[in-house]
Amino acid sequence: MAWDPRIEMMPEPELKKLQFTLLKTLVYRLYSFSNFYRSRMDEHGVHPDDIQTLDDAKKLPFMVKSDLRDNYPDKLFTVSRDELVRYHVSSGTTGKPTVVGYTQKDVDIWTTSLARALTACGIGRGDVVQVSYGYGLFTGGLGLHYGAERIGATVVPTSVGNTERQLELMQDLHVTAIACTPSYLIHISEVAEKMGISIKDDTVLRAAILGAEPWSEQMRIRIEEQLGIRAYNIYGTSELSGPMFCECEEQNGIHMWSDLALVEIVDPETGEPLPPGTRGEMVVTILQKEALPIIRYRTGDITSLIPEPCPCGRTHPRIERLSGRVDDMLIIRGINVFPSQVEHALLGIPELSGHFQIIVDRKQALDVMLVQVEMKPEAFSDKITDLMAVRQKVAHTLKNALNVGVGVELAEPGSLPRFEGKAKRVVDKRVM
Amino acid sequence: MxxxxxxxxxxxxxxxxxxxxxxxxxxxxxxxxxxxxxxxxxxxxxxxxxxxxxxxxxxxxxxxxxxxxxxxxxDVIAVKMRDEPGGLFEIAKILGEAEVNIEYAYAYSGKEVAVLILRVDHVDDAIRRIRGAGGELLQSSLFT
CATH class of the missing domain: 3.30.2130.10 (VC0802-like)
Structure with a gap:
C-alpha cells in the first residue's frame, strides 16, 4: 500500500528528472530572492546556470546548523511574515535555539510526507494512532498528528507524560499504533508491567513509529518481541521540517522521498560525495520548501545509501539506520572511526563484558587508538598465552571492523567508567 | 587418590x-x-x-x-627440593623423562627446605613419577 503510488513508485529516471527540475527552480528562486543564498553562491563561485545536471548539486555551498543560529530568528526566511502559518523551535541544547517557519504549503507537504510514511507502515483508515510525541514547539507531536489525520486514521493526541493514563486510553480507545520515542515506549511498557497490563495480550497495539533519538536493531528486536508489535524507524529533523521519512513494511532502511528531498552522502572531512553503500554524513536539500529553504544541509547524521531497490516497489532511495553523529567521529590516520562501530564489533566477542573505553593519542605525528576492554570474570584464564589470545582476537576483530589497526588493553573488571544515559567512551589526548 | x-x-x-x-x-x-x-x-x-x-x-x-x-x-603441585646444587635438576629430570611439560614454575627457598611449584600438563603422571622416584610433595591439606 502506498499513499501516492504515482510518485512513490515512479520509475527512477523520471524521479531524477523531477528532482532536477525542482532543484533548478529552487536555486534560481533563491539566487533571485534571498540575499543569504545569493551571497553564499557568489562567494562559492557558483551561479544557477552552472546547475546543468542533478550531479551539479555538489557545486552548491553547504549549509550548517550555525547558519540557522546566526540568523536567528527568521533572517533566512524567504516569505513575508504574514504568509507563515506556524513556527516550530528546536530545543537549543547545544546553543541558541533555531526557528523554523512554515507556510500553508510547507505544512501540507510535510503532512503529505508523513501520510506516505504512515501508509508505508501499513497504517490507514480504521487505525487509532496514539501520538505520544511532545506537542508544542517540538515537531514530533503536531507532525504525526496531521499526518495521521490525513490518512483517515483516528488520532489520540496524548503527547508525553501521565503514562498510566496513556495506558488506560490505549486499552479503552483500542489504539492500534503509537508514535513516540523508543525510550518512551520502553518506559510505557515498564509502567504497563507494574500495572499488571500486558501490551501484547491486553491491547490491540500492533505498530510503533519510533524516532527522534538514536536506537538500535537490538532495541527493535526487544520491543517487537516484548510488545508483540512491529516497530518502524522514522527520521527527520526540525531544520528539514520535522519527521518526514520512514521505513516501509520491509523494515530495512528509511525511504527518502525524492520529490521532497535530495540526499547526498559526503565525507565529513572533505565534503566530497561518497558512493552508495559507503557511510558518511548525510546532506539534504529540501526541494519544495517556501518559508525556510534548505540547500545542502549538513545533518551531522552518519548513514549510507542502500544501493539495491526496495522489494516494496518504492523507487525512492533508502538510507540505513543512522550509525552515529559526525561529532562522535574520530579520524585515526585518515580513517573515519565511530565509537558505535567499536561497540558493535565488541558485542560479538563472548569473552568480553561489553564495557570499553577508547583512548586516542598522537605519537610522533601518528594517531594511535587504544581500546580498553573488560573481560568477563568467567573467561579469565591463569595462563598468559590464553589472555594474549583474547587480546589478539579483539585486536583482529577491531581491525576488520574499522580498517585501521588499534591497540588493545585488557582491563580489570569494573575498572572502566560506567555511564548512565549517553556514554562518553572516548578520551582524546591529541593536541591538534 | x-x-x-x-x-x-x-x-x-x-x-x-x-x-x-x-x-x-x-x-x-x-x-x-x-x-x-x-x-x-x-x-x-x-x-x-x-x-x-x-x-x-x-x-x-x-x-x-x-x-x-x-x-x-x-591446580599446581609443590615439590620439595634439596637446597643444594643439583636439587632442581633432580626434579626437572624426572618430569622431562616422563614427558610431562611444565607450563610455568616458581620456587621458594626456606630455612630447611626449598620448594618448587609447578603447573604441568599431566598432573597425575607428574605426581606418580615424582613419588615413584622418591620425591616428596607438599600435601594439599596445608592449603585449605
Whole structure:
C-alpha cells in the first residue's frame, strides 16, 4: 500500500528528472530572492546556470546548523511574515535555539510526507494512532498528528507524560499504533508491567513509529518481541521540517522521498560525495520548501545509501539506520572511526563484558587508538598465552571492523567508567 | 587418590600493569589474615597475572572477587627440593623423562627446605613419577 503510488513508485529516471527540475527552480528562486543564498553562491563561485545536471548539486555551498543560529530568528526566511502559518523551535541544547517557519504549503507537504510514511507502515483508515510525541514547539507531536489525520486514521493526541493514563486510553480507545520515542515506549511498557497490563495480550497495539533519538536493531528486536508489535524507524529533523521519512513494511532502511528531498552522502572531512553503500554524513536539500529553504544541509547524521531497490516497489532511495553523529567521529590516520562501530564489533566477542573505553593519542605525528576492554570474570584464564589470545582476537576483530589497526588493553573488571544515559567512551589526548 | 592429596589450589589474579595493583591485592589478603607461602607475577604487555599459594585459598578467592578482581583457582603441585646444587635438576629430570611439560614454575627457598611449584600438563603422571622416584610433595591439606 502506498499513499501516492504515482510518485512513490515512479520509475527512477523520471524521479531524477523531477528532482532536477525542482532543484533548478529552487536555486534560481533563491539566487533571485534571498540575499543569504545569493551571497553564499557568489562567494562559492557558483551561479544557477552552472546547475546543468542533478550531479551539479555538489557545486552548491553547504549549509550548517550555525547558519540557522546566526540568523536567528527568521533572517533566512524567504516569505513575508504574514504568509507563515506556524513556527516550530528546536530545543537549543547545544546553543541558541533555531526557528523554523512554515507556510500553508510547507505544512501540507510535510503532512503529505508523513501520510506516505504512515501508509508505508501499513497504517490507514480504521487505525487509532496514539501520538505520544511532545506537542508544542517540538515537531514530533503536531507532525504525526496531521499526518495521521490525513490518512483517515483516528488520532489520540496524548503527547508525553501521565503514562498510566496513556495506558488506560490505549486499552479503552483500542489504539492500534503509537508514535513516540523508543525510550518512551520502553518506559510505557515498564509502567504497563507494574500495572499488571500486558501490551501484547491486553491491547490491540500492533505498530510503533519510533524516532527522534538514536536506537538500535537490538532495541527493535526487544520491543517487537516484548510488545508483540512491529516497530518502524522514522527520521527527520526540525531544520528539514520535522519527521518526514520512514521505513516501509520491509523494515530495512528509511525511504527518502525524492520529490521532497535530495540526499547526498559526503565525507565529513572533505565534503566530497561518497558512493552508495559507503557511510558518511548525510546532506539534504529540501526541494519544495517556501518559508525556510534548505540547500545542502549538513545533518551531522552518519548513514549510507542502500544501493539495491526496495522489494516494496518504492523507487525512492533508502538510507540505513543512522550509525552515529559526525561529532562522535574520530579520524585515526585518515580513517573515519565511530565509537558505535567499536561497540558493535565488541558485542560479538563472548569473552568480553561489553564495557570499553577508547583512548586516542598522537605519537610522533601518528594517531594511535587504544581500546580498553573488560573481560568477563568467567573467561579469565591463569595462563598468559590464553589472555594474549583474547587480546589478539579483539585486536583482529577491531581491525576488520574499522580498517585501521588499534591497540588493545585488557582491563580489570569494573575498572572502566560506567555511564548512565549517553556514554562518553572516548578520551582524546591529541593536541591538534 | 594421590592426585587429590597433592593437587594444590593456587589462586591466580588478573592485574593491570600499573602502580598500586599488587598493593591492593596484598592489602586484601592482609585484611583477611591470609598468609602467603609463595607467589609470583607473570607479566605481559599491559597486564599481569599474580599467582599465589596461600593458607586459605577459599577466603582469598571470595575476598578478591568481592573487590572486583578476576580470580581463578589453578591446580599446581609443590615439590620439595634439596637446597643444594643439583636439587632442581633432580626434579626437572624426572618430569622431562616422563614427558610431562611444565607450563610455568616458581620456587621458594626456606630455612630447611626449598620448594618448587609447578603447573604441568599431566598432573597425575607428574605426581606418580615424582613419588615413584622418591620425591616428596607438599600435601594439599596445608592449603585449605
Amino acid at each position: 594421590d592426585t587429590e592429596n597433592f593437587t594444590i589450589k593456587q589462586i591466580s589474579v588478573f592485574s593491570e600493569n600499573r602502580p598500586g595493583r599488587l598493593a591492593a591485592i596484598a592489602r586484601a589478603l592482609q585484611e583477611e589474615e591470609i598468609n602467603i607461602f609463595a607467589f609470583s607475577i607473570a607479566e605481559a604487555k599491559g597486564f599481569g597475572v599474580v599467582r599465589a599459594l596461600v593458607d586459605k585459598p577459599g577466603v582469598a578467592y571470595k575476598k578478591l572477587t568481592e573487590l572486583g578482581f578476576m580470580v581463578s583457582f589453578t
